[in-house]
Amino acid sequence: MRRRARELAMRALFAHTQGGVDLEEAFQHALEEMEGEEALGEPLDQEAVAFARRLLWGYKARQEEVDRALKETVEGWDFAQMSKTDLTVLRLATYEMLFEPTxxxxxxxVAVKIANRYGGEHSRAFVNGVLGRLYRRIQEGELKTVPKEA
Structure with missing residues (x-):
């Protein structure tokens, strides 16, 4: 269920950042699209929708911190050079790694699977590499996170 919620958040954030669509409008549109695709996967229940909303608005509230951590982690790329799909997946995953108990x-x-589904040929490896480096920075105490669920 959380995979679909993360996809919902990613699709809404992508529409917001790339299409200039209002965040709430982008969220509602992505939700309607995904509900229309339920035959392709598990349905989105209220808990999944609430989780997607929390990720999306959580990222927006901490965008500066998340983007700074991501810029310091990505090696050899700046945001303008990155695939916008990969960047969107990375922003939400970075937010979740730092500020959610997941x-x-x-x-x-799941972030790698979403990148593979929506991104390009190299998205899976790129997203995995960046999140791996971010995880190492967290393990080394360079970045602080909220306590994680067992």
Whole structure:
């Protein structure tokens, strides 16, 4: 269920940042699209929608901190050079790694799957590499996170 919620948040953030669509409008449009696709996957229940909303608005509230951590982690790329899909996945995953109690392993795994589904040929490896470096920075105490669920 959380994978679909993360996809919902990613699709809404992408529309907001790339299309200039109001955040709430982008969220509602992405939700309607995904509800129309329910035959392709598990349905979005109220809990999943609430989780997607929390990720999306959480990122927007901490965008400066998240983007700074991401810029300091990505090696050899700036945001203008990156695939906008990859950047959107990375922004939400970075927010979740730093500010949500989600354990790291499933979070990274799902982010890589979403990048693979929506991104280009190299998105899976790129997103995995960046999130791996971010995880190492957290493990080394360079970045602080909220306590994680067991």
């Amino acid at each position: 354990p790291f392993a499933p979070l990274i795994e």
